[in-house]
Amino acid sequence: PVLIGSNAVESADHAKWLTGATDNVTSATDLANADFPTTRAYDRFLHSVTKPGSAAGTYYLAFDLSSSAPDYDCAIIAGHNFGGVQLTLTIEISDTATFGSPLTIATWTGTQPSTRLVKFDLKHTGSDPMRYTVDSTTPIAQYVRIKIVKSSGTMTPEIGEFWLGRRRHLPYKFDNTLDDKRTESRVADFEARSGVTTRYTFNKGQAKRTGTTL
Numbered sequence: 001p002v003l004i005g006s007n008a009v010e011s012a013d014h015a016k017w018l019t020g021a022t023d024n025v026t027s028a029t030d031l032a033n034a035d036f037p038t039t040r041a042y043d044r045f046l047h048s049v050t051k052p053g054s055a056a057g058t059y060y061l062a063f064d065l066s067s068s069a070p071d072y073d074c075a076i077i078a079g080h081n082f083g084g085v086q087l088t089l090t091i092e093i094s095d096t097a098t099f100g101s102p103l104t105i106a107t108w109t110g111t112q113p114s115t116r117l118v119k120f121d122l123k124h125t126g127s128d129p130m131r132y133t134v135d136s137t138t139p140i141a142q143y144v145r146i147k148i149v150k151s152s153g154t155m156t157p158e159i160g161e162f163w164l165g166r167r168r169h170l171p172y173k174f175d176n177t178l179d180d181k182r183t184e185s186r187v188a189d190f191e192a193r194s195g196v197t198t199r200y201t202f203n204k205g206q207a208k209r210t211g212t213t214l
Contacts (some may be wrong), residue, residue: 013067014062017052017061018030019056019059036158049079055156066134075119076165077161079161085150088147089151094143133166188202
C-alpha cells in the first residue's frame with residue numbers, strides 16, 4: 001500500500017486550460033467551461049470534473065503551484081474521460097510561467113484505460129525516480145502542466161483530479177486477504193403509501209481498506 005496525503009496542486013495560485021505551448025499561466029485567459037472550473041482538478045472529488053469550453057487537438061491544463069507548494073515524487077490523473085482514446089499525455093515542469101524549454105517528467109502514450117493514471121517514477125533525466133520542489137533546487141518545478149494531444153481529430157478533455165504528491169510506501173500488506181478489492185455501498189429505501197419502494201444510493205463501490213501502519 002502507498003499513502004499519498006498531500007497534493008502540491010492544492011497550493012496553486014493559478015490553474016488554467018490553455019491551448020498555446022507558451023501561454024503564460026499567470027496572465028493568459030482561462031479556457032475552462034464556466035460550469036466546470038479548473039479548481040475542480042484539486043477539490044478531492046473525482047466525479048467533479050473540469051474541462052475546457054470547446055474541443056481541440058491539443059490542450060494544456062497548467063498550474064502555478066506557488067512558492068509554498070510541498071515537494072512531490074508521484075502523479076495521479078483520475079476521473080478523466082480518456083478511456084479508449086488514442087492520446088499522448090505528458091506532465092511537464094518549468095521554472096517560468098510561459099513554460100520555456102519544459103522538462104517532461106511523465107508520459108502515457110497510446111490507448112488509455114478508463115482507470116486512474118498513476119506514475120510513481122517521475123524523472124526528467126536518467127533512470128532513477130526523482131523528487132521535485134518549487135524552491136531553489138534544480139530543476140525548479142513551480143510551474144507544471146498536463147499536455148493532452150489527441151492522435152487524430154479533436155476532443156474536450158475532462159479531468160476529475162490531478163494529484164502531485166509525496167508517496168510513502170507502507171512496509172506491510174493490507175490486513176486481510178483481498179482487502180485491496182473490498183468495497184462498500186450505502187443505500188436507503190423509501191416505501192411510499194402506494195407500496196412503491198424507491199432506493200436512493202449515497203455511495204456505490206466505495207473503497208474499504210484496513211492496513212497496519214506500525
